[in-house]
Amino acid sequence: MATSNAFAGADLELIDIRKDFPGFTALDDMDLTxxxxxxxxxxxxxxxxxxxTLRIVAGLETPTxxxxxxxxxxxxxxxxxxxxxxxxxxxxxxxPHMTVLDNVAFGLxxxxxxxxxxLAEDALNLVELGHLxxxxxxxxxxxxxxxxxxxxxxxxxPSLLLLDEPLGAxxxxxxxxxxxxxxxxxxxxxxxxxxxTHDQEEAMDMADIVAVxxxxxxxxxGAPEVLYDRPKTVFVSKFLGQSNLFVGExxxxxxxxxxxxxxxxxxxxxxKRAEKHTGKIAIGVxxxxxxxxxKKPKLGSDHxxxxxxxxxxxxxxxxxxxxxxxIPNVGEVTVFAQxxxxxxxxxxxxxxxxxxxxxxxxxxxxxxxxxEEE
Amino acid sequence: MAFAAFGxxxxxxxxSASRKGGPIVLALLLPGxxxxxxxxxxPLLSLLVTALESPDPSGAIGAYFYDxxxxxxxxxxxxYWPQIxxxxxxxxxxxxxxxxxxxxxxxxxxxxLRTSPLIQRLLLTLVIAPFFISFLLRTIAWKQLLSDDxxxxxxxxxxxxxxxxQFFIGSDAAVIxxxxxxxxxxxxxxxFTNLERLDTRLLEAASDLYASPNKVFRKVTLPLSMxxxxxxxxxxxxxxxxxxxxxxxxxxxxxxxxxxxxxxxADFLQNWNYPSASALSVLLMGLILVMVTFYVxxxxxxxxx
Numbered sequence: 001m002a003t004s005n006a007f008a009g010a011d012l013e014l015i016d017i018r019k020d021f022p023g024f025t026a027l028d029d030m031d032l033t034x035x036x037x038x039x040x041x042x043x044x045x046x047x048x049x050x051x052x053t054l055r056i057v058a059g060l061e062t063p064t065x066x067x068x069x070x071x072x073x074x075x076x077x078x079x080x081x082x083x084x085x086x087x088x089x090x091x092x093x094x095x096p097h098m099t100v101l102d103n104v105a106f107g108l109x110x111x112x113x114x115x116x117x118x119l120a121e122d123a124l125n126l127v128e129l130g131h132l133x134x135x136x137x138x139x140x141x142x143x144x145x146x147x148x149x150x151x152x153x154x155x156x157x158p159s160l161l162l163l164d165e166p167l168g169a170x171x172x173x174x175x176x177x178x179x180x181x182x183x184x185x186x187x188x189x190x191x192x193x194x195x196x197t198h199d200q201e202e203a204m205d206m207a208d209i210v211a212v213x214x215x216x217x218x219x220x221x222g223a224p225e226v227l228y229d230r231p232k233t234v235f236v237s238k239f240l241g242q243s244n245l246f247v248g249e250x251x252x253x254x255x256x257x258x259x260x261x262x263x264x265x266x267x268x269x270x271x272k273r274a275e276k277h278t279g280k281i282a283i284g285v286x287x288x289x290x291x292x293x294x295k296k297p298k299l300g301s302d303h304x305x306x307x308x309x310x311x312x313x314x315x316x317x318x319x320x321x322x323x324x325x326x327i328p329n330v331g332e333v334t335v336f337a338q339x340x341x342x343x344x345x346x347x348x349x350x351x352x353x354x355x356x357x358x359x360x361x362x363x364x365x366x367x368x369x370x371x372e373e374e
Numbered sequence: 375m376a377f378a379a380f381g382x383x384x385x386x387x388x389x390s391a392s393r394k395g396g397p398i399v400l401a402l403l404l405p406g407x408x409x410x411x412x413x414x415x416x417p418l419l420s421l422l423v424t425a426l427e428s429p430d431p432s433g434a435i436g437a438y439f440y441d442x443x444x445x446x447x448x449x450x451x452x453x454y455w456p457q458i459x460x461x462x463x464x465x466x467x468x469x470x471x472x473x474x475x476x477x478x479x480x481x482x483x484x485x486x487l488r489t490s491p492l493i494q495r496l497l498l499t500l501v502i503a504p505f506f507i508s509f510l511l512r513t514i515a516w517k518q519l520l521s522d523d524x525x526x527x528x529x530x531x532x533x534x535x536x537x538x539x540q541f542f543i544g545s546d547a548a549v550i551x552x553x554x555x556x557x558x559x560x561x562x563x564x565x566f567t568n569l570e571r572l573d574t575r576l577l578e579a580a581s582d583l584y585a586s587p588n589k590v591f592r593k594v595t596l597p598l599s600m601x602x603x604x605x606x607x608x609x610x611x612x613x614x615x616x617x618x619x620x621x622x623x624x625x626x627x628x629x630x631x632x633x634x635x636x637x638x639x640a641d642f643l644q645n646w647n648y649p650s651a652s653a654l655s656v657l658l659m660g661l662i663l664v665m666v667t668f669y670v671x672x673x674x675x676x677x678x679x
Contacts, residue, residue: 060578080581081589093579097597106593107583152583 010071010084010159011036012057012192017066019052019216026052028216030066034160034209039186039193041207043200045239049216050196051090054162057194058087071159081110086153087162092145094137100124100148101133107156123155124148126185143174150182154189163195167202179206200240204228212236232275234282234368243284244333245368250278258363263329265306267361274363282364288336289360292325292352299355306330307353314348325354425652436646446653454637454654461633462661464546465615468553469561472610473603475554476561480602481595484569501562513552513625517543520551520626544628552620557613561606568602604673612662634658 012034019027027049034040042050055061057068059080068076075083086107094103104123108116124130127147129140137145146166153161163182167175183206186193197203203210204224211221212235220227220236231237234245246267248260258277259268269283285304292307299305309327316339323335323346333354346352425446430437451458479501487494504512520526522541530536542548572595580590618635621627627636634654641651 058582060582079586080578081584081586085582087579087582089575089579091575093573093575095576095580095594097594106580106585110584110589156583 010192011069012160012194013067013069014053014057015067015069017053017056017063017068019049019056019061020064026216027056027063030216030218032211032218032221034192034194036071036192037190039183039195039206039208041195041197041203041210042213043197043203043210043239044213045198048213050198050213051164053213054087054164054194054196057160058085058162059083084159085162086156086158086160087164088146088149088153088166090164090166090168092137092149092166094145094148094152096136096138098136099133100129100135100137100140103137103148104133104152104155106152111156119155120151123151126154127151127181143170143178146170146178147181150185154185154191157189158191160192160194163193163197165197165199167197167199175202182206204240210240212239214239228286230273230362231284232362232364233366234364237284237362237364242287242334244287244290245282245284245364246330247280247282247367249280253277257358262306263327265304265327265330267304267306268358269361269363270359273359273361275365276363280367282367283361284364285356285360285362287322287334288320288338290333290335290354290356291337292323292335292346292354294346294350294352296353297355302358303355304358304361305353305355306333308351309333309354311346311348311350311352314346325352327354421652421655424648425656427649427652429649436648438649443649446649447657450650450654450657454634457632457634457637458657458661460631461615461635461658462665464550464553464621464633465611467550468557468614469607469611471550471554472558472561473607476558476565476606477599477603480562480565480569484566485572485574488570498566501559501566505559509556510619510625513556513619516552516555517625520548543626544623544631546631548626549621549631549633552626553614553617556617556620557610560609560613564605564609565599565602568599568605572598600673604670608666608669612666615662616658 012032014030014032017027017030017032018025030049030053032053042053044050052061056063059075059078059082063076066076067074070083070085094100095106098106101117101120101124105116105120108119113119121130121133124133127150129144129147129151132140132144137148140148149166167178167182170178179202182193195203195207204227207224209221210224210227212219212227214235220232227236227240231240231243237243237245246260246262248262248267250258251261252259252266252268256271257268258271258274258281259266260281260283261267267283271277274281274283292311296308297303297305307325307327309325309330311323312326312332313322313324315322315324318339320336320338323337325333325335327333335354423440424438426440426442426444427438427446428441428443430439483494483497483501487497518524520542522543527536527542530542531538536542576594576598577590580594581587585593615633616635618633618639619625621631621633621636623629623631638651638654638658641647641654
């Protein structure tokens with residue numbers, strides 16, 4: 001409904017932000033740049049500081065230190081109503097004493113935009129709720145309220161749109177549908193979106209760039225594919241999908257790869273895919289990248305083979321089977337095999353070898369908790 | 375009737391469930407019905423009947439016979455219109471002052487102190503604390519504090535706010551002060567109950583949508599606290615309009631501050647003019663009912679009540 005260049009969002013830059021609350025530090029030296037027009041997701045568990053970050057950007061919290069820049073302008077001390085930023089709140093926060101249409105027109109009327117009524121109607125039509133403008137928010141379903149909240153924020157054409165887990169309260173099917181709609185709207189209007197969520201699938205599915213937050217810091221940031229393929233810390237490898245992690249001393253090192261020894265097995269990682277090359281390191285692989293074999297497979301040096309171990313659990317999840325294999329002196333390894341009709345017929349208790357390609361290994365910068373002092 | 379006004383004239387729901395439960399529901403309702411019948415409806419009817427009585431032809435003082443004498447109403451209006459106007463004037467002023475004082479107080483206790491529940495409870499107790507002492511005693515205490523030779527009046531004299539022969543007690547201001555003071559808790563409590571539940575996320579949303587703090591208050595906080603404001607103003611305005619203690623010359627008033635209540639008391643207890651006292655009471659009731667209905671309808675908060 002609008003040309004994307006006319007309303008292109010602005011760059012958001014957080015410089016050295018710190019936020020202390022009585023008794024704890026919610027954010028610690030946070031630096032973040034979100035280029036204009038991006039769909040950016042802040043992903044993390046509850047309490048990681050992602051909502052605090054969002055509130056600082058919106059102006060609802062004041063950072064203890066640091067600067068918030070929008071489009072090159074310092075807005076750190078600007079009041080929320082002075083910022084060209086709008087938020088879709090987790091609770092939607094629709095005004096119960098106004099009609100849906102008045103809710104959507106609220107921001108326009110505050111800025112005395114001409115034709116507020118017409119623009120609000122257009123925005124409601126965009127989210128396919130044009131026919132419900134006269135209702136009160138309480139009379140709408142959760143999904144409809146969510147779309148009203150979105151229209152109420154979008155109609156103002158903010159430089160930056162903040163989304164605070166707006167899909168959290170919806171059921172899975174509706175959430176999927178809203179994710180697709182949100183992404184489509186973002187592409188259509190070309191705004192900068194900052195989306196805060198704890199749902200890793202949602203973040204990977206919608207965002208151009210994902211920043212994984214933990215304990216008030218950004219652990220890793222990048223395109224979803226890159227983050228998934230090459231997590232750099234234990235937290236990221238476990239929060240974004242599942243990981244099999246192996247910890248051991250580096251026993252072999254050459255120009256291109258690093259190998260560790262774990263329970264008599266050699267596990268190798270490409271040097272450029274490893275954060276650390278010496279001492280005790282953790283190497284991981286995604287469960288769907290691994291295979292298992294009833295006989296020790298004859299594979300080249302571009303593969304890792306470990307085992308044998310016993311299958312102690314098989315789970316059917318529809319699209320795939322999940323096998324849990326207990327390898328002596330190594331630990332439990334998870335392998336996903338797709339249900340494409342050619343999955344090996346294998347019974348619980350069978351002894352198998354696990355293999356994967358070296359290029360799928362990744363070396364982490366830290367060690368899983370509990371393995372540091374072993 | 376008054377309850378219909380409070381309910382915003384919502385149509386009575388056809389409650390078939392209660393009809394099904396016939397005997398039990400009736401049995402449960404019976405004590406209440408008997409109570410209301412005996413102690414509300416009977417006196418009310420008696421009041422209406424008395425209001426229409428005429429003086430006994432014998433001319434004996436305090437003797438009246440049953441009649442349908444609507445002239446009583448005309449008489450009370452013509453003789454007491456200054457007291458009627460004054461009552462509603464006082465009630466209006468005291469309600470406005472009580473609201474002006476209570477709203478910030480209730481907002482502070484109900485919203486700002488949410489993070490420290492202990493202080494919140496403490497302050498709320500302090501709001502109610504005056505109730506532990508008799509209303510009459512407190513008003514007498516104020517009479518002493520504001521008496522003609524008090525420091526307060528000396529100050530007013532020194533500041534030339536009052537002339538050398540003017541005093542505070544007995545003035546309109548003294549009565550309005552007393553009424554405001556005595557009824558503030560009735561304003562604060564409903565406001566607190568409402569503001570305590572105010573969703574502050576809505577205020578954040580409004581400021582996120584370009585509303586300045588001033589606009590946030592006018593467009594969001596105030597409309598959302600209307601139910602509290604309505605109950606608070608009704609709970610203060612109605613009893614204040616009928617009050618006769620503060621305006622009495624034994625307390626903060628003088629002969630120049632008499633209200634409807636003062637006249638009802640005088641007619642009933644001193645002049646033994648029961649029809650006049652009753653007609654005045656019925657008139658007060660009717661006027662309040664009309665005003666309240668109009669007020670509740672006008673404020674248009676039906677769906678929030």
